[in-house]
Amino acid sequence: MAAGVAAWLPFARAAAIGWMPVANCPMPIAPRDHRKRHDELIILNVSGRRFQTWRTTLDRYPDTLLGSSEKQFFYDEETKEYFFDRDPDSFRSILNFYRTGKLHYPRYECISAYDEELTFFGIIPEIIGDCCYEEYKDRKRENAERLQDDQDDNKDCKLPNMTYRETMWRAFENPHTSTMALVFYYVTGFFIAISVLTNVIETVPCGATPSQKDMPCGERYTIAFFCMDTACVLIFTVEYLMRLFAAPSRYQFMRSVMSIIDVVAIFPYYIGLVMTDNEDVSGAFVTLRVFRVFRIFKFSRHSQGLRILGYTLKSCASELGFLLFSLTMAIIIFATVMFYAEKGSSSTKFTSIPASFWYTIVTMTTLGYGDMVPKTIAGKIFGSICSLSGVLVIALPVPVIVSNFSRIYHQNQRADKRRAQKVQKARLARIRIAQTGSSCTGFLQSKRNDLLNELLELTGSEEEEQQLNKGMSLLESQHHHLLHCLEKTTAHEFVDEQLYEQNCLETTIQSYTSRSPSFSSQDGPIGTCCTRRGKMNSPLPNSSLPLQPSHQQGSLQELSALHIQCGDKLPHTTSRSSLNMKTDDVGLINCKGSQITTAIISIPTAPSDTTDGGAPSINTTASSNVIKVSAL
Amino acid sequence: MGALMVIFSLQKDQRRKRTDSVEDELELSAVRHRPEGLEQLEALTRFNRKELQILYRGFKNECPSGVVNEDTFKDIYSQFFPQGDASTYAHFLFNAFDTDKDGSVSFEDFVMGLSILLRGSVQEKLNWAFNLYDINKDGYITKEEMLDIMKAIYDMMGKCTYPLLKDDTPRQHVEIFFQKMDKNKDGVVTIDEFIDCCQNDENIMRSMQLFDNVI
Numbered sequence: 023m024a025a026g027v028a029a030w031l032p033f034a035r036a037a038a039i040g041w042m043p044v045a046n047c048p049m050p051i052a053p054r055d056h057r058k059r060h061d062e063l064i065i066l067n068v069s070g071r072r073f074q075t076w077r078t079t080l081d082r083y084p085d086t087l088l089g090s091s092e093k094q095f096f097y098d099e100e101t102k103e104y105f106f107d108r109d110p111d112s113f114r115s116i117l118n119f120y121r122t123g124k125l126h127y128p129r130y131e132c133i134s135a136y137d138e139e140l141t142f143f144g145i146i147p148e149i150i151g152d153c154c155y156e157e158y159k160d161r162k163r164e165n166a167e168r169l170q171d172d173q174d175d176n177k178d179c180k181l182p183n184m185t186y187r188e189t190m191w192r193a194f195e196n197p198h199t200s201t202m203a204l205v206f207y208y209v210t211g212f213f214i215a216i217s218v219l220t221n222v223i224e225t226v227p228c229g230a231t232p233s234q235k236d237m238p239c240g241e242r243y244t245i246a247f248f249c250m251d252t253a254c255v256l257i258f259t260v261e262y263l264m265r266l267f268a269a270p271s272r273y274q275f276m277r278s279v280m281s282i283i284d285v286v287a288i289f290p291y292y293i294g295l296v297m298t299d300n301e302d303v304s305g306a307f308v309t310l311r312v313f314r315v316f317r318i319f320k321f322s323r324h325s326q327g328l329r330i331l332g333y334t335l336k337s338c339a340s341e342l343g344f345l346l347f348s349l350t351m352a353i354i355i356f357a358t359v360m361f362y363a364e365k366g367s368s369s370t371k372f373t374s375i376p377a378s379f380w381y382t383i384v385t386m387t388t389l390g391y392g393d394m395v396p397k398t399i400a401g402k403i404f405g406s407i408c409s410l411s412g413v414l415v416i417a418l419p420v421p422v423i424v425s426n427f428s429r430i431y432h433q434n435q436r437a438d439k440r441r442a443q444k445v446q447k448a449r450l451a452r453i454r455i456a457q458t459g460s461s462c463t464g465f466l467q468s469k470r471n472d473l474l475n476e477l478l479e480l481t482g483s484e485e486e487e488q489q490l491n492k493g494m495s496l497l498e499s500q501h502h503h504l505l506h507c508l509e510k511t512t513a514h515e516f517v518d519e520q521l522y523e524q525n526c527l528e529t530t531i532q533s534y535t536s537r538s539p540s541f542s543s544q545d546g547p548i549g550t551c552c553t554r555r556g557k558m559n560s561p562l563p564n565s566s567l568p569l570q571p572s573h574q575q576g577s578l579q580e581l582s583a584l585h586i587q588c589g590d591k592l593p594h595t596t597s598r599s600s601l602n603m604k605t606d607d608v609g610l611i612n613c614k615g616s617q618i619t620t621a622i623i624s625i626p627t628a629p630s631d632t633t634d635g636g637a638p639s640i641n642t643t644a645s646s647n648v649i650k651v652s653a654l
Numbered sequence: 655m656g657a658l659m660v661i662f663s664l665q666k667d668q669r670r671k672r673t674d675s676v677e678d679e680l681e682l683s684a685v686r687h688r689p690e691g692l693e694q695l696e697a698l699t700r701f702n703r704k705e706l707q708i709l710y711r712g713f714k715n716e717c718p719s720g721v722v723n724e725d726t727f728k729d730i731y732s733q734f735f736p737q738g739d740a741s742t743y744a745h746f747l748f749n750a751f752d753t754d755k756d757g758s759v760s761f762e763d764f765v766m767g768l769s770i771l772l773r774g775s776v777q778e779k780l781n782w783a784f785n786l787y788d789i790n791k792d793g794y795i796t797k798e799e800m801l802d803i804m805k806a807i808y809d810m811m812g813k814c815t816y817p818l819l820k821d822d823t824p825r826q827h828v829e830i831f832f833q834k835m836d837k838n839k840d841g842v843v844t845i846d847e848f849i850d851c852c853q854n855d856e857n858i859m860r861s862m863q864l865f866d867n868v869i
Contacts, residue, residue: 029711029712029713029715029716030712030716030730030731030734031734032709032712032768032772032868032869033764033768034731034734035865035868036767036768036771036772036865036868037731037747037771038865039771039779039782039783039862039865040747040750040782040783040786040787041807042783042858042861042862042864043780043783043787043831043835043848043852043858044803044804044807044827044831045857045858045861046827046830046857047857048857048860048861049857049860049861049864051864052864052865052867061708076711078708121715122715501734504734505734505735507861507864508735508807508810508811509811511807512807512808512811512823512827513827514808514811514815514816514817514819514823515815515816516737516811516812516814516815517814517815517816518814519814521814521816522813522814522815522816522818525816525817525818526818529818
């Protein structure tokens with residue numbers, strides 16, 4: 023149960039008086055408050071700094087160190103205070119958790135020190151409030167990554183049983199692992215540079231011989247450049263094939279961006295080889311040469327920053343898209359306006375709207391080449407409006423992209439946000455389970471314990487009963503009493519999910535048989551309420567009933583119920599009980615003066631008619647003093 | 655460059671205007687309430703000083719502003735009943751505690767209600783319960799009102815119950831209630847019928863004493 027609402031428990035209990043006139047059954051007895059009435063101040067001495075708080079504040083969370091009896095280990099008799107040899111600064115946040123119900127993570131605190139304190143005081147970190155949780159998670163992730171990196175560095179020594187293929191892959195991915203890898207890394211980098219340089223110099227006009235006019239170097243020294251190109255492509259091809267061979271998942275490797283870049287870089291060469299002497303496609307051949315520039319992207323394997331840039335652009339896709347969209351809109355608008363404004367003027371360059379696009383783009387990006395200028399007054403006016411608005415439209419999304427980039431650059435991994443969402447769900451689930459689940463299951467557990475106590479009372483062993491009652495704080499017992507009162511008011515009981523599902527199954531089975539309309543539903547809450555003494559839901563000590571005979575019948579699962587009869591109404595049920603005892607083997611648990619019979623409810627197949635007839639009617643006898651136990 | 659400056663200053667103005675309106679809203683909604691002094695409350699209720707102190711500390715911890723509004727009330731009450739939906743019943747409770755009908759429960763309302771429930775005579779407690787059931791406060795409990803209350807109570811159980819909750823369980827329960835309480839069979843329960851009947855029922859009498867030692 024959450025925090026400060028523990029203070030409201032008295033209110034909730036008082037409000038329960040509203041149920042009393044409505045209830046038809048007597049209410050359970052309230053737990054007694056054995057402790058002293060008045061609240062006392064507790065002194066917590068944490069490394070010399072004294073904190074004081076009320077005892078009830080600490081008691082709000084009985085499953086932590088300070089809220090449970092575990093703190094007695096730290097009690098100092100002489101000074102009558104609890105001494106903890108821990109960090110007093112972190113203790114502030116922990117004590118505030120008890121006071122306010124919210125755990126905050128102070129930013130100046132080291133994450134691992136904070137974690138240690140939380141573990142020491144028995145508080146789960148998931149309870150950190152939403153205001154501080156993201157910070158906490160980020161810091162924790164960074165720390166984990168740093169540790170991971172350290173570990174990886176240490177782990178880079180060669181494992182004894184790596185295959186040749188794995189060694190190669192490791193060499194490719196981490197060039198620092200071995201000298202060969204480093205050499206390979208530098209060699210490929212060198213050749214990429216050479217290749218790019220070659221492509222560039224190819225087009226430069228070399229010094230002309232007096233006989234010929236200026237020619238680009240590529241045409242002058244064709245053979246040399248061809249050899250250079252071939253060498254580079256050979257190296258790249260060999261590298262690609264080696265990577266493909268070494269990749270642990272070849273399909274995934276072929277789909278990765280880097281491999282696509284590799285392929286695009288070397289393919290034009292081979293295509294060019296294949297179709298050299300064809301005149302028609304020589305134009306296309308020239309176009310293919312353009313793809314050689316993609317070799318420069320191979321550098322991104324060598325540069326982390328380049329990869330981050332690419333990643334940023336990919337993640338800012340929506341902002342870029344918006345920029346593009348708004349620009350397009352503005353271009354079309356202004357081009358149209360300029361075209362119609364300049365239509366009247368003679369010998370104008372604005373021959374059509376698409377022709378005005380060029381002017382608009384140049385003006386909006388404030389380039390202003392001057393190859394197209396408006397001549398009419400209207401054109402000039404609209405031209406100036408165009409250039410002003412260009413600045414506005416471009417300036418708007420750019421800061422977003424810039425801030426995105428800087429954020430990503432610093433954090434370096436944005437894919438973790440998707441993982442964090444799953445973690446968020448898991449965290450909420452954990453908190454929910456820890457708080458509500460524990461109070462629910464705590465309540466159900468205590469009910470089982472109570473009813474187990476009753477059974478044990480019947481068998482006459484009281485020692486175990488006391489053992490079960492230990493460890494429940496007054497707050498919890500009061501809360502459970504409240505829930506118990508609600509049960510009595512509505513004459514229904516809380517059960518856990520499993521049992522609920524089984525019951526659903528049971529009712530569908532009964533409705534399916536349609537043998538006898540389920541008497542139990544008619545009896546419902548009215549008749550069963552005050553006549554039913556109690557219910558046991560716990561598995562009894564020897565609940566290993568022989569289920570073999572039942573498994574042979576029916577295909578759907580059967581439910582087995584133990585019936586314990588107490589006292590009177592014995593003749594009423596003996597006939598049925600004898601019916602049941604005929605069909606199955608029962609393990610009798612000997613209680614004082616009571617008998618146990620088992621009934622198995624199964625899907626109707628012809629031979630099981632007798633048990634079926636017994637089943638619904640056994641439910642009706644539940645209205646008499648029969649305590650039903652289900653062996654789960 | 656100049657255009658950029660213009661853009662940024664425009665943005666700042668917008669933000670300031672927006673925060674101003676938000677602040678205005680905040681100020682209107684952040685009601686600060688200080689309760690009456692301890693002496694007055696001691697006179698008005700049947701709690702002694704120490705008990706009032708403990709109650710106030712708990713109250714103020716959960717509601718630092720000094721008043722509980724209905725949503726907070728529902729949240730707090732729902733935490734005690736994790737399996738079901740306690741919001742409807744909490745709504746009725748809220749109306750029962752909010753005696754001056756101003757939409758919020760102050761500490762005085764809270765502590766006066768508690769005083770009746772925990773330290774009041776049986777008559778007063780029954781009166782309070784009647785007030786809770788009588789949703790429109792007209793002095794009569796009709797079947798519809800009782801049905802609403804009953805459904806709210808059954809909602810708190812949630813769906814995982816044994817035996818399974820049927821749809822007409824609340825209705826049947828209301829029928830029993832009316833059979834017991836409505837002496838002259840006129841379809842409504844008046845305060846006198848209610849108190850009479852409860853005083854003759856020893857279960858109810860016993861359960862009224864159940865929470866006497868809560869504080």
